[in-house]
Amino acid sequence: MNEPLYIAFIDESGCDGDKFGKGSSEFLILSAVVGIGVMEPDIHMRCDTLRHMAGKSDDWQIPKFEKANGSIRWAACKLFADLNFYASHVIIHKPSIQDANLRTDRNRLYRYASKFLVERISWICDAMHTPGAPGTLCEIVFSQDLSRCYQSFKDYISLLSRNRERVKTSINWQHIDPALIRDAPFRHEIGLLLADYHASALGLAVERKKFGQYDERYAKVLGEPILKSRRRGVFGFGYKFWPGEAEELYKTDERFGWMKLV
Numbered sequence: 001m002n003e004p005l006y007i008a009f010i011d012e013s014g015c016d017g018d019k020f021g022k023g024s025s026e027f028l029i030l031s032a033v034v035g036i037g038v039m040e041p042d043i044h045m046r047c048d049t050l051r052h053m054a055g056k057s058d059d060w061q062i063p064k065f066e067k068a069n070g071s072i073r074w075a076a077c078k079l080f081a082d083l084n085f086y087a088s089h090v091i092i093h094k095p096s097i098q099d100a101n102l103r104t105d106r107n108r109l110y111r112y113a114s115k116f117l118v119e120r121i122s123w124i125c126d127a128m129h130t131p132g133a134p135g136t137l138c139e140i141v142f143s144q145d146l147s148r149c150y151q152s153f154k155d156y157i158s159l160l161s162r163n164r165e166r167v168k169t170s171i172n173w174q175h176i177d178p179a180l181i182r183d184a185p186f187r188h189e190i191g192l193l194l195a196d197y198h199a200s201a202l203g204l205a206v207e208r209k210k211f212g213q214y215d216e217r218y219a220k221v222l223g224e225p226i227l228k229s230r231r232r233g234v235f236g237f238g239y240k241f242w243p244g245e246a247e248e249l250y251k252t253d254e255r256f257g258w259m260k261l262v
Helices: 040-054 070-081 100-104 106-128 150-162 191-206 217-227 246-252
Strands: 006-014 027-036 086-093 138-143 176-184 239-242
Touching: 006 106, 006 191, 027 106, 027 191, 040 070, 040 191, 070 191, 070 217, 086 106, 086 191, 086 217, 086 246, 100 106, 106 138, 106 150, 106 176, 106 239, 138 191, 150 176, 191 217, 239 246
Parallel strands: 006 138, 086 239, 138 176
Antiparallel strands: 006 027, 027 086
16 A cells, blocks of 8 residues: 555534434534645644744643634634644434434434545645645544544445445545544644644534524634635635535525635
């Protein structure tokens, strides 16, 4: 197996429960940031800049989006937005899911959503790839959640790969090898910080709070480079709404208005 040229980091926002109005989120969002395998030094440089801006020591750990205050969130999103990478999001509107098995089987729903994201990761790698580049494969790193079985997802992608001639998917297999899919603790991979900010910012933008409020400011900052490109944007590899009924939310729900204003 060739060494991977690309790397993708994945995190999520929301949950996969179906008790809407009783604790479950309306959306399950999976987000990936994808770039050349040497992109980590650039992320470290932006993190050092953020530490300096915040007046923190060199060993200060930048908090996850959920734990950060508004100033840190804003500064981090501004710094992360123009890094040289691609971002992709799968937005699952759970109340629109008609398949009872998907609604109640959390592992199956997560595998299904992750497959959509892997498809888009493979498209991004294809868009970045240049003839003669030293490799085509992408390493995929999930932010570790101990309640999930990542081996089950690897087995699922392996099954699709083995049966690629008979099973219809949109994965570009020259960039995807199931052996290169793994999970890692959040603090072990700097790229997972970036994926966390993307997923959590988008979750904050679309998930209503108790009194109906939502906050799209951070998602708009991070999403601007995606939405300015037709290929990357909504219905490209930037944002995937599922199921099909969820596309109506993009067209009519005020929470997605910022996607049309960029």
